[in-house]
Amino acid sequence: MSGDMNRRGFIAAGAALAGLTLAPGIRLIEIASAKPDNEPVTSKVRWGLLIDTTRCQSGCTECVAACGKENGLGEVKKPRTDAQWIRKIDLKELKTGRAVSLPMMCQHCANPPCVDVCPTGASFKRADGIVLVDRHICIGCRYCMMACPYKARSFVHEPHSDQNPEVPRGQGCVEGCTLCVHRVDRGGAPACVEACAAAGHNAMLFGDLNDPESAIAKRIREVKTTQVRADLKLDLGVRYEGI
């Protein structure tokens, strides 16, 4: 209990520090008021992520490492089969030579194709917009992996025994970025966002898209942001700036 409070305090302190580095009124991490433990999440909140590719550094993998540590993924030794919740991608426009680097993960669609194709109902979207896999129901058929346009889902091929108690995961199920739902439910921010801020890049902004006063909502109102493959009309929770 006290450890939890300390962590909350740490997050709030980190958010306050991050607030100094950005423009006034724009906080890097929205200090979300934690909902009471016994209340269900509602659709009043829509969690989202804004990634500023102009700040994201090529070669930096702090977010990937933090994700692996938080969720017990470990290091990616076999990239073809090991679970990858975030992939760092470098893009280059051939004509102009302009290069950007960005993290690509589950985009937490409002209309997720993975949920459409799931034959068992294991792939689902929570009321607050976070797309998850219920491993109790997942049969490991991997239709969702094929349906996802963002290569965001991974199949767990091997047994695991070193899970984080808050992030159960095991062989035979499909999984993907949970937006660190266990942290979000306690009023925290995803591990990748904290790691990016701690590394001094501040390229990731997490918050409630439905709250017009939140930092992320203000930011996407002010600057042009992009949904990757917007033509698919999936209404993404993750947006990119500068691509």
Added chain:
Amino acid sequence: MRAIAIAVLWGLTLVPAPAFMAFAAAQAAEPGRTPLPAIAIEKPGQCVEPKDVMRRDHMKLLKHQRDKTLHQGIRTKPHSLNECISCHASQKTGSVTGAGGFCQSCHDYAAVKLDCWDCHQPKPGQKTAAGVKP
């Protein structure tokens, strides 16, 4: 002839029955003949529900809680698996599994396979820089 046959049948069925019952009673009373699960409660105190409710219905409570947690984000503590583990993990092995583990000893006895630990961590954990430390 028919009456004799019926009498013999009655004799066959009735005579051994009390003898067998006496034998079975002796067997049950004899200590050590029947294997029993070793339920080690290392932390004394009150569980979240009375003992008989927990013994009969813990799986229902856990399943109900798991769906509420995963789908609705309700993370109350009393019926959460992690809270069970943090209280019931053996102080020797730090786990609820393994020989004599709180969960495993009963489940082995009842021959009910536990697949919780395919995904869930059976040791109460605290996150450290090196990941989960039991």
